[in-house]
Structure formats: structure tokens, C-alpha cells
Amino acid sequence: MTAQTLDGAATLRTIKAELAQRVAVLKEQGVVPGLGTVLVGDDPGSHWYVGAKHKDCAEIGITSIRRDLPATASQAEVEAVIDELNADDACTGFLVQQPTGLDEFALLSRVDPDKDVDGLHPTNLGKLVLGESGPLPCTPVGAIELLRRHDVEIAGAEVVVVGRGLTVGRPLGLLLTRRSENATVTLCHTGTRDLAAHVRNADIVVAAAGVPGIITGDIVKPGAAVLDVGVSRVDGKVTGDVHASVWDVAGWVSPNPKGVGPMTRAMLLSNIVEIAEKSVRA
Numbered sequence: 001m002t003a004q005t006l007d008g009a010a011t012l013r014t015i016k017a018e019l020a021q022r023v024a025v026l027k028e029q030g031v032v033p034g035l036g037t038v039l040v041g042d043d044p045g046s047h048w049y050v051g052a053k054h055k056d057c058a059e060i061g062i063t064s065i066r067r068d069l070p071a072t073a074s075q076a077e078v079e080a081v082i083d084e085l086n087a088d089d090a091c092t093g094f095l096v097q098q099p100t101g102l103d104e105f106a107l108l109s110r111v112d113p114d115k116d117v118d119g120l121h122p123t124n125l126g127k128l129v130l131g132e133s134g135p136l137p138c139t140p141v142g143a144i145e146l147l148r149r150h151d152v153e154i155a156g157a158e159v160v161v162v163g164r165g166l167t168v169g170r171p172l173g174l175l176l177t178r179r180s181e182n183a184t185v186t187l188c189h190t191g192t193r194d195l196a197a198h199v200r201n202a203d204i205v206v207a208a209a210g211v212p213g214i215i216t217g218d219i220v221k222p223g224a225a226v227l228d229v230g231v232s233r234v235d236g237k238v239t240g241d242v243h244a245s246v247w248d249v250a251g252w253v254s255p256n257p258k259g260v261g262p263m264t265r266a267m268l269l270s271n272i273v274e275i276a277e278k279s280v281r282a
């Protein structure tokens with residue numbers, strides 16, 4: 001048996017086509033959405049991500065405001081750029097690419113929560129806990145959307161999330177246990193005594209540990225959906241948390257690359273369009 005592919009790259013193309021139409025409607029109403037990015041330093045991965053985000057925006061009619069700062073930039077210098085984008089009406093929303101090597105909580109907190117396209121501002125994470133509407137974190141929502149668009153049943157499913165990081169595992173647990181998702185979630189992490197015992201039970205496994213190959217075929221339930229969110233670089237190549245042996249056992253696997261990564265970009269675009277639409281309604 002070989003698993004079916006949860007194809008994030010193809011789903012990104014579909015979502016872009018849908019969003020391009022909404023951007024065109026916004027333009028008729030006199031609104032041109034704009035994405036801002038703040039990039040600190042010269043990490044090649046971060047440069048690639050930011051470049052990809054701006055290319056995506058250009059394709060669907062969203063303008064770009066790009067602020068690249070040297071690795072030597074101080075906390076105050078980055079905060080000044082954040083203040084500038086908060087005040088810029090051409091900037092619908094923006095993100096501070098992580099990691100910056102600076103006080104990230106202070107930077108995140110300084111972003112206008114209404115412009116927080118990453119959904120990571122403390123106010124927006126608080127809204128997520130409280131069940132209020134607001135921008136949602138892109139990677140976990142992208143993972144859910146990838147399952148939805150391939151008709152993988154989430155309601156009632158036993159989901160094991162591996163990893164409790166702030167950008168994926170922690171918020172994903174909150175999202176999946178909302179009434180609208182209705183999954184039962186087990187959040188595993190480095191303190192979990194018997195990871196295999198939990199994973200064996202799961203209808204859906206989300207691997208976001210950042211440990212290459214930690215999810216192997218022998219611990220996956222036959223027919224399960226397995227999402228590979230881990231990003232490690234092994235010899236310069238992107239390597240996920242899901243071992244190749246999983247493809248022989250699972251029903252669905254998201255590859256890595258071309259799985260959840262592109263979905264993160266899709267949800268970023270979706271957050272920008274939603275903020276812009278909200279500004280028209282206001």
C-alpha cells in the first residue's frame with residue numbers, strides 16, 4: 001500500500017486562484033492589499049521564505065513592502081520599523097520573520113494586532129484561547145485546511161500532535177479542539193514517556209518536532225493521515241519528521257517539501273485578504 005499525497009503545492013495554487021478573485025473585487029472597491037515583511041540578518045532559509053511570500057503576493061495582486069535589516073540591527077531599530085509599518089496605510093498587515101536573535105516577544109507585542117498577519121500577537125493568541133475571531137496562526141490553520149481540502153475527516157478523530165512549539169503544536173491543539181473541528185487531541189513533546197503508544201492510536205498525526213524521521217512506519221496506524229511539519233536541514237536539504245517507511249502504512253501523507261510549507265504561505269495570503277475585506281466592511 002502506498003499513501004495518497006496531501007498535496008500542499010497544488011492546494012496553494014488553488015487557493016491563490018480563489019484569493020486573486022477576492023483581491024480583484026477589493027481593487028474595484030478601491031482597496032489594494034499590501035504585505036509588509038521585516039527581515040533581520042542573512043539566514044538563507046529566512047531570505048527564501050520572505051522572497052517566496054512576496055512572489056506569492058505579486059501573483060495575486062497584493063503589493064509588497066519589504067524591510068530588510070542587517071544582522072547588526074538593534075532591538076530599537078527593528079521596533080522603529082514596526083512602528084512605521086503600523087502607521088503605514090498601504091500596509092494591510094505585516095510579519096517579523098523569525099528568528100531575529102532579538103527579544104521576539106517584545107517585537108511581536110509591538111505589532112498592531114489588527115495587522116498581525118501571522119496571528120502570533122499575544123492578543124490574537126488570547127482571542128484564539130477565548131474563541132473570539134481574529135487572525136489565526138498560518139501553519140496550524142494551513143495543516144487543517146490541507147486535511148479539509150483532501151476530505152480527511154477531522155471531527156471525532158484522534159489527533160496526535162508531536163511538538164509544543166509556539167508557531168505550530170501549541171496553537172494547533174487549541175484549533176483542533178474547537179467545536180468547529182471537534183477533534184480529540186493528544187499533545188506530545190520531549191517529556192512524553194511513550195511516543196509510539198500515542199502515535200499508534202492516532203487517526204491523524206501532525207509531526208512538528210523538528211527531529212528528522214522521528215515518525216516511522218512501525219508506529220503509524222494503517223490508513224492514518226500523517227502531516228509532516230518538521231523542518232530540519234540535513235546536508236543543506238529540507239528534511240521532515242516523517243520517515244519514508246510511513247508511506248507504506250498511512251492512508252495520507254503530506255510530503256515535505258510541498259506539503260504544509262506552501263499551506264503556511266496560502267494562509268498568510270488568506271489572512272491579508274481577510275484583513276483588507278474587513279477594512280472595507282468597517
Ligand SMILES: Nc1nc(=O)c2c([nH]1)NC[C@@H]1CN(c3ccc(C(=O)N[C@@H](CCC(=O)O)C(=O)O)cc3)C=[N+]21
Pocket residue numbers: 048049052095096097098099118138238256257258259260261262263264265
Ligand atoms: N514570523 C514568521 N512567520 C512565518 O511564517 C515563518 C517564520 N516567521 N519563520 C520561519 C517559518 C518557516 N516558514 C515557511 C514558509 C514556507 C515554507 C515553504 O513553502 N517551503 C517549501 C520549500 C522548502 C524548501 O525547499 O526550502 C515547501 O515546503 O515546499 C516553509 C516554511 C514560515 N515561517
